[in-house]
Amino acid sequence: MLNDEICKIRDKLNKSIERGDDYSVTYDLSVKLDELIAQYYEELKNTKKKVGMDKRAN
Numbered sequence: 001m002l003n004d005e006i007c008k009i010r011d012k013l014n015k016s017i018e019r020g021d022d023y024s025v026t027y028d029l030s031v032k033l034d035e036l037i038a039q040y041y042e043e044l045k046n047t048k049k050k051v052g053m054d055k056r057a058n
Contacts, residue, residue, distance in 0.1 A: 002040050009033045 013029040 002036065002043065006033065006036045006040060009036060 009029060009032050013026065013033055016026045016029055
């Protein structure tokens with residue numbers, strides 16, 4: 001599930017920051033997290049549109 005992947009990458013990012021990993025590692029994790037969050041909100045938006053359309057059909 002997308003939410004699980006977001007949590008996993010967020011945890012990796014936090015650990016990377018705490019360990020003081022190379023900037024490129026932290027940056028890559030941050031970008032990946034941003035992409036997953038954007039995807040999550042896009043799916044949420046599409047789900048709301050679908051639910052709204054279903055309500056109008058009744």
